Amino acid sequence: MPNDRLSGKVALVAASATRQGKHPGRTAWDLGVEAYKLALAESGIDRSRIDGLLTEMTQDGAGAMEPTRFGQMVGLNPRASGSLHYGTAAFTVAYAAGLIASGQASMVACVYATNQRTGGFRFTGSYDPFGAPYGFLNPAGFAGLGFQRYLHQYGREADRDKLGALALTMRHNAALNPIAMMREPMTEAEYLADRWVVWPLRRADICLITDGGVCLILADAELAADLVADPVHLLGIGRQDALRMMENPNHLMMPHMRQSAAEVYGKAGLRPTDVDLLYVQDAHAPAVLHALENYGFCGDGEALDFIGDGRIALDGALPLNTSGGQLSEGYMVGWLHHVELFKQLRGQAGPRQVPGSQVAQFCATGGFREFTASLLYGTKAAAA
C-alpha cells in the first residue's frame, strides 16, 4: 500500500515524441514546439489547462531551451515555470510532481528538445581542467572508467563482451519502433567487430546523438481522471545525489543508487519483483549494469549474466528499455523512456506491447554519476 504523500496525487496524462534522428534545418525550438503540440493533440487536453511549464536546458545549436522564450512561442502564461540544466527526465518529472503536490500548478508541461545531431554541436563534454588536458573528454570516458573498474572489482574481465547483449536487445526493440533512429538489425558478429571508442566501450555501447523533441504532461490525479482515459500514476520518487563525486569511496559504481532504491520502493510499497517493465537512462550500456544491481534486480557482479539470458527481452521476465533505449531509439536523456512506459502501461505500444504490464520503473543515472533518481509508475489498478 502506498504510504507517502505523493502517491495517487500526480499522474502522467500525455507523453509524446517527435521522430528521432536527423532533422536538418530544424532548431530545438521547432522540435520542442512540435512535441508540445503532439502532446496536446494526442491527449486531447485543451492548452488553456496548462498552468505549469518546465523545460530542460539543452546543449545544442539553438542555445538553451529557456522557458520564457518557449512560453512566448506557444502563448503560455503559466502559474509556475522553470528549467533544469540537466534533467534526465526523472529530475524534471520530480520538479513537476512537487509543483503539483504542493498546489503551485495543476497541469505541468515538461519539454525537452535538441538538434544536437545536425546542429553542429560537438559532444566533447565539459572541459574539466583536471581531465581535459589529459584527453579525458566526453562522458564515454567516465562510463568507460566505471566499466573497467566494474570488470576488475568482480573479476569479470574475461566477460567484457557479454555487455553486447544489451546493444543487441535494444536494436531488436528499436526495429519495432517507428520513431527509432537505428532500426536495422545487428548481429553478435557485427557487435564484436564494432570499433572501440573508449576501451572497454565499443561504439554500439554508447548512446546515439539525435535530433528530436519530447513533451510530457503531468497533472493533479483528480484532474487527470476527469480529462484523459487511463492516466499513468506516479507511485513514488526516490533520490540520492553524490555531489562529492570522486571523493566518495566508490563513486564509479554508483552505490548511492541504493538510497534511491530504498526510498522509491518504500514510498510505493513495492519491491523489484513487482516491477513489470524497467527503464534505465542508458547513456552508456554499463549504466544498466549498475541499475540492475543497485536497485536489487540481481546480485553484485551478476548483471552481465542477467542481460544475456533473455530476461530483459520483450518476452522476458523483466523487459528493459522496450523502445530501444538510447543505444538505438534516440538520446533524449531519459525522456523517451517516459513516452514508452506511458504507452506500455496504457496498452498502446503496438508490436512492442508487453501484455498485462501494471508497474514500470524509471532509473536515472545522470551526468557524471553524481545524480540518481528513480520513479515508479503504475496503472490505476496498481495505484489503488
Place this chain on the structure above:
Amino acid sequence: MIRIPVPHPEPDKYTQPYWDGLKAGRLLLPRCCNCGHVQMPMGPCCAECLAEDFAWEAMSGRGTVWAYVVYHHAFHPAFADRLPYNVALVELVEGPRLLSNVVGIAADVVRTGMQLQAVFEPEGDATLLRFRPAGASEEKP
C-alpha cells in the same frame, strides 16, 4: 587550416599553487590545517570541516591505478595524433584520486593496481602531471 589548441589548464585562485607546483616539479596539494584532509578538487574551504586554512604540501608522487580507459577516438582534434592513449584514475598514497595518463608504456599495458610514480611534463604554457610505472626508467621509449 584552423588549429584548435589542446585543452589546457586554466589556473584560478584555488588551483594556482597546484599548477605552479607542477612547473617546479612538485606535486602540491592543499592539506586542511584544521582536520588534515587533503582537498581535491580545491576550493575555498575543506569539504570535510569547512575550515578555510590550507597548507600546500608536497605529495610523494606515488600512487596506484584505480581504473583506466584507452581512447581510440579523438573527441578533440588535438588528440588525434596521440591515439590510442590511456587515461587513468590514479589514487595517490596520500588519498586523493586524480585523472592522468600513464606514460612510458604502450597505452593498453596499464593495469588496475599498477604502482606509479609522478612525472612532470611541460606542455604549452603549463606543466602536466603524468605517471610512469614505479621502478621503470625515467627515459621514455
